[in-house]
Amino acid sequence: MLIKPRTEPEELLLLRILNTRWNLDPKEASNYLHLEKGYLGEKQFDLLLKDLKGDWLMLNDLLFDCSNTVFQIDSLLISQGTIYLFEVKNYEGDFYVEKDNWYTAAGNEIKNPLLQLKRSESLFRRLIHELGFTFNVEAHLIFINPVFFLYQAPLNLPIIFPPQLTRFFDQLSRKSAEIFGKPFKLAEKLAAIHIKKSQYAKRPSYTYQQIQKGIICKSCGLFLTNDDIKILTCKSCGHKEGVSSAILRSVKEFQILFPSEKVTTNVIYDWCRIMKSKKAIRNTLSGNFKKVGVGRSAHYI
Ligand SMILES: [Zn+2]
Missing domain, CATH: 3.40.91 (Restriction Endonuclease)
Structure with a gap:
């Protein structure tokens, strides 16, 4: 067991x-x-x-x-x-x-x-x-x-x-x-x-500016270049993934890299880089996270 x-x-x-x-x-x-x-x-x-x-x-x-x-x-x-x-x-x-x-x-x-x-x-x-x-x-x-x-x-x-x-x-x-x-x-x-958080985890020092933005292909690990309304297709390996699932993976990566930063539509829009409109990002965030605050202070947890 x-x-x-x-x-x-x-x-x-x-x-x-x-x-x-x-x-x-x-x-x-x-x-x-x-x-x-x-x-x-x-x-x-x-x-x-x-x-x-x-x-x-x-x-x-x-x-x-x-x-x-x-x-x-x-x-x-x-x-x-x-x-x-x-x-x-x-x-x-x-x-x-x-x-x-x-x-x-x-x-x-x-x-x-x-x-x-x-x-x-x-x-x-x-x-x-x-x-x-x-x-x-x-x-x-x-x-x-x-x-x-x-x-x-x-x-x-x-x-x-x-x-x-x-x-x-x-x-x-x-x-x-x-x-x-x-x-x-x-x-x-x-x-x-059991201690949940490793005390050994060392964090290299990096800034948001230094990190390459974009969505990474789930299958081959290369950056996706296209923007489609529903499905993202990797030009390198052909792997297809729903936009929402790809955005969600990218949000998780953002949270791991920047645990103290707030997740907002604008932040994730900039982070994903390849999405032409913010709509898919807003929909994914509101469907998977809880919205806190209104207007400019609105963010997702
Ligand atoms: Zn790929």
């Missing part, structure tokens, strides 16, 4: 829009690609979890605060007596381990992902203890990408490598037993204390 689904991280949503509408500097661009890849890996892991047989409570993408220390968990699987904690990595290519240090094939040291796993595991144990629950906690580092390889990996690490995933999930399916009472209470509690 899925108790908490995964949602796209705010930072990823923001960087994805900025990547199309602005020039991210190399560091931000690399952070963006890293987040996009990580999220893709987590979604792939979710697909495997979805096929798991038996009785389980699943919570994905969690952020907790335990004694003023914030930590994040990619996935939790709760059974009657055991909680499985997963950290998912979408690493690609060859890596090697030397003592406690991890390196890329080219010899560049990377953060040891097992340390991150150990930290989350220990904080999570403390958290459920503080909540008054007793469970076994089993933490695993999951490598989801089939072209990942780790040289010199010792035998006893809590790692599931790509060729082991199917077997691991088969074993879990066999371990499943009916759940009742306590796991439901814990899952409910965990979903309730």
